[in-house]
Amino acid sequence: MKAAQSATHPYDEESLTVPQAEVTLHVNGASHRLRLDARVTLLDALRDHLGLTGAKKGCDQGACGACTVLVDGKRVVSCLMLAAQCEDREVTTVEGLSEGDTPHPMQAAFARHDAFQCGYCTPGQVMSAVSLLAEGRAGSEEDICEFMSGNLCRCGAYPNIRAAIRDVAAGG
Secondary structure, three states, rough: OOHHHHHOEEEEOHOOOOOEEEEEEEOOOOEEEEEEEOOOOHHHHHHOOOOOOOOOHHHHHHHHOOEEEOOOEEEEEEEHHHHHHHHHOOOOOHHHHHHHOOOOOOHHHHOOOOOOOOOOOHHHHHHHHHHHOOOOOOOHHHHHHHOOOOOOOOOHHHHHHHHHHHHHHOOO
């Protein structure tokens, strides 16, 4: 079988080289020097190389928001960003929001308002909600719906998610 493949392809798998990148990622206040395939996404670098599994791989197409993290304080879907693009940028994951054992106010509000069911989308929802407040986009129910629309919840916990965001926006 290998001989037949060689006859139809001008190269074999062993002769291919994968481009590598040396990347320094600053994640949740710590620096990590990694040597990665240059095509590795930020999501895969976080999960597979740093063991930070809060960001979830949902659609792997940027459509569901389960992998949302902050890069330099702005929300991004980490499945569409290359790790190499984050060289010397500050990345914050859901694991980096809390202060020791004290949850971030948004994490506490999600728990208080039962703003999750299965929990798969929750880290991305929390990260988007934190960014939404930082962006000043929680002025109305319509604003919250609009600016959280990139984060999908298959369980339909949207009313409780919006209640948690309103709570934190009001200083709760």
